[in-house]
Every structure is written in C-alpha cells, then in structure tokens.
Amino acid sequence: MNAVLSAGNLGLSYPGRGLLKKRSSRPALQDVSLSIATGGSIGLVGGSGAGKSTLLRILLALEKPGAGTVAFNNTPVVPGPASSLRWYRRAVQYIPQNPAASLNPGMNVERLLLEPLRQLRIDGDHRGMILNALQRVDLDPRMLGRRPWELSGGQKQRVAIARALVPAPSILLADEPVSGLDPPLRNTVLDLMEQLVQQDGLGLLFVSHDLSAVARLCSETMVLSGGRIVEQGPTAAVYANPQTLEAKELVTSAALIHRFLPAPLPAPRP
Numbered sequence: 001m002n003a004v005l006s007a008g009n010l011g012l013s014y015p016g017r018g019l020l021k022k023r024s025s026r027p028a029l030q031d032v033s034l035s036i037a038t039g040g041s042i043g044l045v046g047g048s049g050a051g052k053s054t055l056l057r058i059l060l061a062l063e064k065p066g067a068g069t070v071a072f073n074n075t076p077v078v079p080g081p082a083s084s085l086r087w088y089r090r091a092v093q094y095i096p097q098n099p100a101a102s103l104n105p106g107m108n109v110e111r112l113l114l115e116p117l118r119q120l121r122i123d124g125d126h127r128g129m130i131l132n133a134l135q136r137v138d139l140d141p142r143m144l145g146r147r148p149w150e151l152s153g154g155q156k157q158r159v160a161i162a163r164a165l166v167p168a169p170s171i172l173l174a175d176e177p178v179s180g181l182d183p184p185l186r187n188t189v190l191d192l193m194e195q196l197v198q199q200d201g202l203g204l205l206f207v208s209h210d211l212s213a214v215a216r217l218c219s220e221t222m223v224l225s226g227g228r229i230v231e232q233g234p235t236a237a238v239y240a241n242p243q244t245l246e247a248k249e250l251v252t253s254a255a256l257i258h259r260f261l262p263a264p265l266p267a268p269r270p
C-alpha cells in the first residue's frame with residue numbers, strides 16, 4: 001500500500017536563556033515542508049546546527065512543533081503517550097546513528113527483535129515476523145540465540161536494522177546511520193538501505209553529512225541551513241549545479257574530502 005509521511009510549514013524556536021530569554025530565542029526550524037512516500041528516498045543534508053535533528057524529532061513525534069503539522073496518510077501525528085502513537089511507530093521506524101551501539105547487550109537477537117513487537121502490541125506469528133526481518137537483512141536464523149557481543153560489527157548493524165524492520169514499517173527515518181563506520185560497515189549499511197528502498201519499496205529519509213552516501217541512496221536531496229530548506233531537487237541536479245551558497249559549500253567540501261581519501265586498493269588477483 002502506498003503511504004506518505006508529510007510535514008507542512010514546520011517551525012520551532014527553542015527558548016533563549018537568562019534574562020533576555022525572549023529576545024535571544026532563535027528559530028531552529030522555519031517553514032519546512034516535505035513529503036516522503038513509499039519507494040522514495042530523500043537525503044537531508046546540512047551543516048552542524050542546521051536543524052536536522054530538530055526536524056527528525058518532530059517527524060518522530062518526540063517534539064511538538066511550534067508551527068505546522070505532521071501527518072501520516074493524512075492522519076495528524078501529535079506527540080503524546082506511547083499508547084496514542086503505536087499505530088504511527090508501526091508505520092514509521094527510526095534508525096539511529098551507529099545503530100549497533102543501541103543494542104541492549106543483555107538481550108539475545110531473538111529478544112531484541114521481539115521487543116518492538118511487544119512494545120507496539122503487534123499480534124500474530126512473532127517468530128515468522130522475526131525470521132522475515134532477519135531474511136531481509138541477510139542474517140542467518142542461527143544468530144537468534146546470540147547476544148550482541150557474539151556478533152561481528154556488520155552482523156550487529158544488520159540486527160539493528162532488522163529491529164527497525166520487524167514491525168513492517170513503510171517509512172524509515174535514518175539519522176546519520178553510516179557516520180563513524182569504517183568503509184566495509186558503511187557499505188553494508190548502504191547496501192541494505194538501497195535494497196530496502198529499491199526492492200522492498202520502503203520510503204526513506206536519510207539524514208547525513210556524507211554526500212556520497214546521499215548521492216548513492218537518494219533520488220532527491222534537500223539542503224537545510226539555519227532551519228530553512230534552502231535548496232531541494234533531484235540529487236544529481238543539486239550536486240552538479242548547486243544554486244545556494246550553503247549547497248555549494250557542502251558540495252565543495254565533500255569533493256575535497258574525496259580528493260584526499262586514499263584510492264581504493266586494487267582487487268586481489270585470483
């Protein structure tokens with residue numbers, strides 16, 4: 001089924017501190033609108049303090065916007081008690097930065113994957129749902145009895161992504177999921193996400209400083225600066241011909257980083 005997560009004219013100002021509280025309050029987000037549909041992928045890029053995390057918190061219904069609305073399939077999404085948001089958490093899942101680090105070391109893989117089903121009160125064949133999520137991230141069911149420390153880095157990342165997939169969401173919100181990962185792990189996560197969008201038809205909002213990851217995964221890119229969307233469009237067009245200073249700076253710094261990265265080693269001879 002097609003699903004759409006949409007945000008309209010979002011705004012939020014955090015209160016300032018001290019005596020000049022009111023005067024020093026600064027907008028973290030202004031007039032931000034976006035729409036993420038199943039099968040689509042949007043990269044959200046922006047420098048530090050641009051408002052990316054604030055936007056994600058609002059989209060996850062963890063923070064109430066000062067202005068604007070969030071809706072899923074036209075149903076308003078409003079922060080509130082966990083019980084009022086279960087329907088939304090089933091549909092829209094979150095992949096945090098370094099997802100493997102968020103795995104509870106006291107739980108084995110089966111328990112880790114069962115937890116979201118219990119918390120979201122999802123009935124049915126839990127074992128089947130868990131096996132299906134494992135299969136989607138290409139993990140062997142023999143891993144179910146293992147705890148996080150008995151897994152490789154790549155397997156942990158896969159479990160963490162399977163945990164987001166087990167409630168069968170239609171949209172994923174990912175917050176810098178590849179930052180700080182070494183190149184093989186980064187590729188593992190990017191391959192998986194690519195497959196989830198292109199083969200499984202999930203919708204993806206991919207927040208990242210890593211423009212090459214965004215170029216690989218996202219058909220559309222939005223540039224956030226000072227809480228506003230200053231540029232948006234097909235990723236290739238934004239990268240090839242950035243129109244704003246902010247987008248130009250991001251593209252130039254990404255190009256510089258890539259120029260200084262060592263060239264990949266040649267493949268070993270068979």
Ligand SMILES: Nc1ncnc2c1ncn2[C@@H]1O[C@H](COP(=O)(O)OP(=O)(O)OP(=O)(O)O)[C@@H](O)[C@H]1O
Binds near residue numbers: 015047048055
């Ligand atoms: N809880 C808060 N209280 C006050 N100001 C905040 C709070 N959270 C964020 N801000 C401010 O809001 C603005 C946007 O912050 P946000 O964390 O959304 O940016 P970001 O793009 O995610 O940055 P980064 O890439 O560094 O994580 C910044 O100016 C930040 O200082």
